[in-house]
Amino acid sequence: MTGHDVAAHAGVSQSTVSLVLSGNPRARIGEATRERVLEAARELGYRPNLLARGLVQRRSFALGIVVSDLDNPFFTEVVSGAERVAAEADYGVLLGDAREIPAAEHVMRLAERQVDGVIVAGVGLDALPDETREGLNLVLVDEPSGVLPGVASDAAAAGRKAARHLLELGHTRLGFLGPASPAHTFRMRERGWVQALRQAGCTIPSAYLVRTSATVSGGQAGMRRLLSTDPRPTGVFCANDLVALGALKACAQAGVKVPGHISVVGCDDIEMARYVTPELTTILVPARGLGARAARLLLLTLDGRDTGALTGKALGVELVVRETTARRSI
Amino acid sequence: MTGHDVAAHAGVSQSTVSLVLSGNPRARIGEATRERVLEAARELGYRPNLLARGLVQRRSFALGIVVSDLDNPFFTEVVSGAERVAAEADYGVLLGDAREIPAAEHVMRLAERQVDGVIVAGVGLDALPDETREGLNLVLVDEPSGVLPGVASDAAAAGRKAARHLLELGHTRLGFLGPASPAHTFRMRERGWVQALRQAGCTIPSAYLVRTSATVSGGQAGMRRLLSTDPRPTGVFCANDLVALGALKACAQAGVKVPGHISVVGCDDIEMARYVTPELTTILVPARGLGARAARLLLLTLDGRDTGALTGKALGVELVVRETTARRSI
DNA sequence: TCGCTGCGCTCATACGTATTAGCAAATACG
DNA sequence: CGTATTTGCTAATACGTATGAGCGCAGCGA
Numbered sequence: 001m002t003g004h005d006v007a008a009h010a011g012v013s014q015s016t017v018s019l020v021l022s023g024n025p026r027a028r029i030g031e032a033t034r035e036r037v038l039e040a041a042r043e044l045g046y047r048p049n050l051l052a053r054g055l056v057q058r059r060s061f062a063l064g065i066v067v068s069d070l071d072n073p074f075f076t077e078v079v080s081g082a083e084r085v086a087a088e089a090d091y092g093v094l095l096g097d098a099r100e101i102p103a104a105e106h107v108m109r110l111a112e113r114q115v116d117g118v119i120v121a122g123v124g125l126d127a128l129p130d131e132t133r134e135g136l137n138l139v140l141v142d143e144p145s146g147v148l149p150g151v152a153s154d155a156a157a158a159g160r161k162a163a164r165h166l167l168e169l170g171h172t173r174l175g176f177l178g179p180a181s182p183a184h185t186f187r188m189r190e191r192g193w194v195q196a197l198r199q200a201g202c203t204i205p206s207a208y209l210v211r212t213s214a215t216v217s218g219g220q221a222g223m224r225r226l227l228s229t230d231p232r233p234t235g236v237f238c239a240n241d242l243v244a245l246g247a248l249k250a251c252a253q254a255g256v257k258v259p260g261h262i263s264v265v266g267c268d269d270i271e272m273a274r275y276v277t278p279e280l281t282t283i284l285v286p287a288r289g290l291g292a293r294a295a296r297l298l299l300l301t302l303d304g305r306d307t308g309a310l311t312g313k314a315l316g317v318e319l320v321v322r323e324t325t326a327r328r329s330i
Numbered sequence: 331m332t333g334h335d336v337a338a339h340a341g342v343s344q345s346t347v348s349l350v351l352s353g354n355p356r357a358r359i360g361e362a363t364r365e366r367v368l369e370a371a372r373e374l375g376y377r378p379n380l381l382a383r384g385l386v387q388r389r390s391f392a393l394g395i396v397v398s399d400l401d402n403p404f405f406t407e408v409v410s411g412a413e414r415v416a417a418e419a420d421y422g423v424l425l426g427d428a429r430e431i432p433a434a435e436h437v438m439r440l441a442e443r444q445v446d447g448v449i450v451a452g453v454g455l456d457a458l459p460d461e462t463r464e465g466l467n468l469v470l471v472d473e474p475s476g477v478l479p480g481v482a483s484d485a486a487a488a489g490r491k492a493a494r495h496l497l498e499l500g501h502t503r504l505g506f507l508g509p510a511s512p513a514h515t516f517r518m519r520e521r522g523w524v525q526a527l528r529q530a531g532c533t534i535p536s537a538y539l540v541r542t543s544a545t546v547s548g549g550q551a552g553m554r555r556l557l558s559t560d561p562r563p564t565g566v567f568c569a570n571d572l573v574a575l576g577a578l579k580a581c582a583q584a585g586v587k588v589p590g591h592i593s594v595v596g597c598d599d600i601e602m603a604r605y606v607t608p609e610l611t612t613i614l615v616p617a618r619g620l621g622a623r624a625a626r627l628l629l630l631t632l633d634g635r636d637t638g639a640l641t642g643k644a645l646g647v648e649l650v651v652r653e654t655t656a657r658r659s660i
Numbered sequence: 661t662c663g664c665t666g667c668g669c670t671c672a673t674a675c676g677t678a679t680t681a682g683c684a685a686a687t688a689c690g
Numbered sequence: 691c692g693t694a695t696t697t698g699c700t701a702a703t704a705c706g707t708a709t710g711a712g713c714g715c716a717g718c719g720a
Contacts, residue, residue: 002676013700018678030698045461050443051384052676055705060381062424062443070410071601073403080400083427087436092443094392095425097413106417113380113392113422131375216605245605252607271401275546275575277582277607332706343670348708358667382706385675 001046010040017041021048050092054114062092063298064110065291068122070097072242073270074287078121078141081291089299091116098123104132111136117298119291124182137301139294142185149301151293154314155185158283159192161319162237162265165281167200170328171235171263175208177222177247178239186214186239189267193237208233212243219246227254234262234328241266241273244280248324259326269320278323285317331376340370347371351378380422384444392422393628394440395621398452400427402572403600404617408451408471411621419629421446428453434462441466447628449621454512467631469624472515479631481623484644485515488613489522491649492567492595495611497530500658501565501593505538507552507577508569516544516569519597523567538563542573549576557584564592564658571596571603574610578654589656599650608653615647 003021007014012033019027020037040046054060065082067075079095086093094115096106103123110118117137120128125145128138133148140150166174174197178190197204207229212222219238223246226233238244244266251258258264258278266273266282273280297310333351337344342363349357350367370376384390395412397405413423424445426436433453440448447467450458455475458468463478470480496504506523509516527534537559542552549568553576556563568574574596581588588594588608596603596612603610627640 004676014677015679015700015702016698018676019699022678024678028697028699033698045464047438047442049385049676051381051390052705053678054381055379055385055676055707056678058705070406070413073406076400076403076406079425080427083400083425084430087426087431090439092439093425095409095413095423096417097410100414101417108377109420109422112377134375248607249605271546272602272605275579275602275606277578334706344707345670345672345709346668348706349669352708354709358669360668363668379706382675383708385677385706386708388675 001044003046003048006037006040006044006046009044010036012037021046058114059116059302060092060114061090062094062113062115063295064094064096064107064113064115064118066096066098066103066106066110066118066120066123068098068103070095070099072122073272074240074268074285075122077270077287078119078291078294081288081293082119082295083291084288085292085295085299091299103127104129107132107136107138116302119294119298121291121294122183124184126182137298139298139301141290141294142183144184149297149307149311151290151297151310152314153185153285153290154317155188156192156195157314158267158285158317159189159194159237160196161283161317162267163193163196163200165265165319165321165325166235166237166263167196167202169235169263169325171233172202172328173208173231173233173235174202174204175210175226175229175233175236176204176239177210177212177219177226177236177243179214179218180211181214189239205229214240214243216242216246216249219243220250221246223247223250224254227251227256232262235265235325236262237265237267239267241268241270241280241282244282244324245272245276248276248278248280258324260329263325263328265325273320273322281322281325282320283317284320286315289315331374333376333378336367336370336374336376339374340366342367351376389446389632390422390444391420392424392443392445393625394424394426394437394443394445394448396426396428396433396436396440396448396450396453398428398433400425400429402452403602404570404598404615405452407600407617408449408621408624411618411623412449412625413621414618415622415625415629421625421629433457434459437462437466437468446632449624449628451621451624452513454514456512467628469628469631471620471624472513474514479627479637479641481620481627481640482644483515483615483620484647485518486522486525487644488597488615488647489519489524489567490526491613491647492597493523493526493530495595495649495651495655496565496567496593497526497532499565499593499655501563502532502658503538503561503563503565504532504534505540505556505559505563505566506534506569507540507542507549507556507566507573509544509548510541511544519569535559544570544573546572546576546579549573550580551576553577553580554584557581557586562592565595565655566592567595567597569597571598571600571610571612574612574654575602575606578606578608578610588654590659593655593658595655603650603652611652611655612650613647614650616645619645
């Protein structure tokens with residue numbers, strides 16, 4: 001079922017079929033033949049071959065999205081946001097998960113598939129060698145590089161807001177749970193946290209700064225370490241919600257009451273945060289918004305339009321107070 | 331950077347480049363020229379254009395996956411499993427989320443992109459009209475149709491195992507929370523549940539069979555209704571884990587102790603089930619396994635290989651006892 | 661010396677679409 | 691009525707790859 005078949009059926013040439021169906025407005029086509037072609041196409045159930053179109057147009061109208069971990073709900077939200085925008089614009093979305101196959105490899109494969117651009121989330125710039133990305137439209141999510149376009153949340157603000165919230169509740173012994181990651185976002189969350197505490201005249205014993213992997217089990221192990229310090233912190237900020245969930249688990253297992261004995265603040269506001277008991281106080285990072293904005297940025301770039309409105313400033317983050325934080329009781 | 335460029339650089343024809351790089355084993359190529367071509371390709375950083383290849387081979391080496399709801403962790407796990415298998419086999423994965431755009435529309439778009447096959451999950455056969463799928467390799471996940479190939483979990487067994495578990499704990503007043511969905515999986519989970527109860531001589535008042543949407547808020551609302559019955563059920567089976575999480579939330583808000591006052595069993599075993607407090611007792615449905623098997627089935631079909639081993643029987647489900655179920659106390 | 665047989669490579673073409681140049685007929689203009 | 695101009699369509703080509711047919715050449719036997 002090709003354009004030639006439609007042409008034959010309508011008694012015109014393939015060129016005419018293409019002109020009619022591409023909807024090129026400045027194409028001069030008689031009303032009668034336009035009707036005949038549309039009718040024939042409908043009758044035959046014609047669907048254009050986008051590979052052929054892509055080949056000649058040198059645009060595939062597809063974009064790729066590579067995430068570091070498809071099991072992390074934060075990234076699936078990013079994907080979800082990007083997919084929505086892309087689909088709305090009639091773009092296809094090719095997915096890559098960097099757990100088994102490195103991000104750089106995914107990017108090259110997507111390039112072979114001639115995607116018009118690639119969104120990369122949760123992957124540092126150092127994991128993407130130059131030769132990987134030459135001649136490719138890349139947008140980084142939450143990894144400001146200065147050299148590549150990207151969208152980001154205000155990670156330092158996330159740390160600051162967590163700190164201020166706990167400080168306002170009267171807490172002064174404050175712990176941090178997060179990965180020793182080169183990822184910009186994690187570094188900035190930590191930096192914002194530390195700076196806000198310093199500014200408030202709060203000292204930070206090194207035992208209160210615990211390194212863990214950015215996963216639930218990491219948070220669990222990290223919180224165990226934190227609970228074994230003496231005196232314990234009365235408030236903890238976790239670098240992301242998965243870590244916070246692990247921390248809550250560790251508290252429950254150790255018989256430590258949240259928020260009675262210790263207050264916990266997460267970061268991301270994944271959906272799960274609302275469903276655990278007690279509900280997690282966290283910093284909302286608009287994951288879906290980041291994905292959507294990344295896709296929009298890419299699409300604007302491809303159309304050669306102005307992208308200033310999207311690259312300008314970071315997406316705001318917001319404190320969401322739920323049940324894991326309370327005024328210091330002792 | 332095309333095969334012609336590599337050819338010019340190596341002093342051979344484009345055909346030769348193709349023969350060398352396609353690695354066609356029965357191609358007769360001299361060792362010297364093979365080396366020259368490989369060297370040239372490496373030097374120029376040549377990457378073949380898969381659109382062109384797909385056009386001539388009439389195979390894109392890509393497959394599509396359409397899910398009903400990308401925010402449901404169960405489906406992201408299905409996607410994750412399929413992506414892994416596909417990537418391993420050098421296939422691309424095109425993603426479609428059926429919340430904004432109907433599944434049938436996604437399938438047609440994927441067909442235009444010439445995917446070699448499509449995996450559809452969480453979507454009933456009735457949502458896919460015949461003309462949508464003609465000439466297309468479809469695999470349905472958890473929606474046995476008899477007419478299309480598919481992979482499925484043993485949904486009736488899920489219902490039965492939930493029932494037996496609660497019966498063994500001494501519960502006799504048993505409620506069900508689930509959608510009035512045409513989806514085969516939900517129907518079978520319910521049927522297995524009902525049959526096992528009947529078989530045990532357990533009557534099921536219609537007030538104990540509550541219809542809700544298959545979401546957290548649906549489960550929350552449903553559980554509220556169930557808690558207002560008199561006498562209350564002492565055990566509840568939820569059609570999936572999201573519903574169960576909502577049910578737990580409703581209990582917490584109503585001051586009803588789980589599992590002290592009421593036992594709750596979910597279905598799917600999404601990751602979240604382990605992180606809520608109390609941890610959710612549930613029926614493990616191997617989502618990632620389903621996705622992986624669907625992808626393998628598709629790949630085997632495309633290679634014209636035998637698929638008997640994969641289509642034969644449903645994937646087993648398994649009771650995972652955690653903390654939301656306990657022996658009937660009163 | 662002359663066929664004959666593999667070997668190693670190239671030529672030509674096809675895949676299905678978009679697009680430019682151009683042709684014939686119709687229309688407008690002086 | 692003759693000449694521009696516009697209208698409506700087609701022919702031809704390109705996109706980058708795979709692949710079957712075919713060609714020159716070396717080696718080999720007679």
